Amino acid sequence: xxxxxxxxxxxxxxxxxxxxLTGSAIGDSRxxxxxxxxxxxxxxxxxxxxxxxxxxxxxxxxxxSLLVKQYQQERNRTIIIAIDVxxxxxxxxxxxxxxxxxxxxxxxxxxxxxxxxxxxSVLLFSDEIELYIPAGSGRQHTRLIMEKLFAxxxxxxxxxxxxxxxxxxxxxxxxxxxxxxxxFIDTTLQNNKKILSLVAxxxxxxxxxxxxxxxxxxxxAGFITxxxxxxxxxxxxxxxxxxxxxxxxxxxxxxxQEQLFKRNGVALLDIMVDRPFxxxxxxxxxxxxxx
Numbered sequence: 105x106x107x108x109x110x111x112x113x114x115x116x117x118x119x120x121x122x123x124x125l126t127g128s129a130i131g132d133s134r135x136x137x138x139x140x141x142x143x144x145x146x147x148x149x150x151x152x153x154x155x156x157x158x159x160x161x162x163x164x165x166x167x168x169s170l171l172v173k174q175y176q177q178e179r180n181r182t183i184i185i186a187i188d189v190x191x192x193x194x195x196x197x198x199x200x201x202x203x204x205x206x207x208x209x210x211x212x213x214x215x216x217x218x219x220x221x222x223x224x225s226v227l228l229f230s231d232e233i234e235l236y237i238p239a240g241s242g243r244q245h246t247r248l249i250m251e252k253l254f255a256x257x258x259x260x261x262x263x264x265x266x267x268x269x270x271x272x273x274x275x276x277x278x279x280x281x282x283x284x285x286x287x288f289i290d291t292t293l294q295n296n297k298k299i300l301s302l303v304a305x306x307x308x309x310x311x312x313x314x315x316x317x318x319x320x321x322x323x324x325a326g327f328i329t330x331x332x333x334x335x336x337x338x339x340x341x342x343x344x345x346x347x348x349x350x351x352x353x354x355x356x357x358x359x360x361q362e363q364l365f366k367r368n369g370v371a372l373l374d375i376m377v378d379r380p381f382x383x384x385x386x387x388x389x390x391x392x393x394x395x
Contacts, residue, residue, distance in 0.1 A: 110254045110255060113208075113254065114211070114250050114251075114254060117208055117211045117212065117215070117250075118211075118215060118250075120382070121211070121212050121215040121216065122215065122219070124382065124386070146173075146174050147160055147163055147171050147172070147173055147174070148171065148172060148174050149169060149170065149171060149172075150164075150169075150170035150171060150172050151172075154172050155172075158172045158173045158174075159171070159172050159173075160172060160173050181222050181223075181279065181280055181281055182222065182223045182224075182225065182239050182277045182280035182281075183213065183214075183217040183222050183223065183224045183225070183280065183281050183283070184224075184225050184226075184227065184239075184272065184275070184277060184280055184281070184282045184283070184307065185210050185213055185214065185224065185225070185226050185227070185249075185282075185283045185285065186226075186227040186228075186229060186268050186272065186282065186283070186284045186285065186286075187206055187207070187210050187226070187227070187228050187229070187253070187285045187286070188206065188229060188230070188263060188265070188268075188284075188285065188286035188287065188288075189203065189228045189229065189230055189234060189256060189258040190229075190230040190231070190258065190260065190261060190262055190263040191230075191258070191260075191261035191262070192263060192287055192289045193206060193286075193287060193314075195316060195319075196316060196377065198316070198317075198377065198378045199378075200377055200378070201377075202287060202314050202315070202316060202377050205314055205375065205377045205381065206285045206286075206312075206314050207253040207254050208381070209285055209312060209314065209375060209381060209385070210226070210249075210253050210283070210285055211249075211250055211253055211254075212382070212385065213283050214226075214246055214249050214250065214253075215246065217241075218241065218242070218243070218245075218246045221241065222241065223239040223240060223241045224239060224240065224241065224245065224246070224249060225237055225238055225239040225240070225275075225277070226249050226252065226253075227268060227271060227272070228252070228256060228258075229264075229265075229267055229268040229271075230258055230259070230260035230261070230262060230263060230264070231260050231262040231263060231264035231267060232259075232260060232264075232267055233267060233268070233271050234256075234258060234259055234260070235252065235256060236271070237249060237252065239277065263286070263287075263289060263290045264290060264292065265284075265286065265288065265290045265292075265293055265296065266292060266296045266299060268284065269296065269299045269300060269302075269303050270299060272303050272306075272307070273299065273302060273303060273306065277307075278306055278307075279306075279307070279308075280307050280308070281307065281308045281310070282303070282307035282308065282309045282310065283310050283312055284309070284310070284311050284312065285312040285314060286311075286312070286313065286314070287313065287314055287315055287319065288311070288313055288361055289319075293361065293364070294360060294364060297364065297367075297368065300364070300368045300370065301368040301369070304368050304369040304370050305369070308371075309369070309370045309371065310370070310371045310372075310373055311365055311370050311371065311372050311373070312373045312375060313361070313372060313373070313374050313375065314375045314377060315374070315375075315376065315377065316376075316377045316378065317376065317377070317378050319354060320354065320358065320376075371388075373385070373388045
């Protein structure tokens with residue numbers, strides 16, 4: 105049974121997302137989840153509101169009139185949303201847990217897919233597959249996903265992204281769009297280049313990295329005791345200067361992840377937990393649309 109707070113949160117996300125999708129904030133609202141699933145239909149006269157990137161300048165010059173290329177939806181695509189529910193997602197230094205923001209991001213993608221009439225499947229994972237919702241579409245399916253996103257309680261503490269990648273390879277949904285939402289705090293990530301590359305060849309793969317500000321750079325705070333939420337290990341950390349070992353470790357981890365994703369054809373969308381993420385999502389998909 106969902107609490108009233110969760111129900112209100114779901115309704116706010118639904119309202120905000122539908123405003124974005126039905127407005128002009130991102131141009132073609134269906135493009136938020138679509139990749140190259142379009143085919144050429146015809147050339148027609150330009151109309152106010154048409155995307156200027158589709159203007160056919162050669163044809164316009166010959167006809168002495170502004171003409172645009174019109175495309176048809178080639179097919180509906182399957183959207184797969186994999187969400188990390190391990191213990192590291194239960195961290196925050198501000199008002200919101202990473203897990204809550206991850207759920208909100210996944211909810212926005214789910215609602216955008218429903219708007220585009222695409223099928224959506226959801227995979228919740230830690231160091232094991234905890235929940236899988238097969239691909240489906242429609243309002244009832246979307247509501248089921250939303251309820252699971254905000255009400256699910258994880259069974260495990262640790263993160264093992266490879267288990268999610270292995271399952272995704274076996275789903276048999278080629279040419280779909282995969283959003284893998286995680287903080288990517290996984291010490292084995294760099295050892296899984298092969299499976300990461302295979303998944304990126306099978307899907308249009310977007311890694312959505314959700315991090316707290318303090319996971320980008322630690323504050324100057326002297327000596328502090330830190331406990332790993334996944335292993336329970338406690339260590340004393342020296343935070344007297346930004347160039348210290350802890351800050352350097354965080355910086356190197358982010359850079360290594362970015363290099364790994366880039367080498368294997370995985371797009372990266374960074375989400376900061378302590379600021380609204382919608383603008384970051386819009387900018388990301390606008391950039392993809394321009395390629």
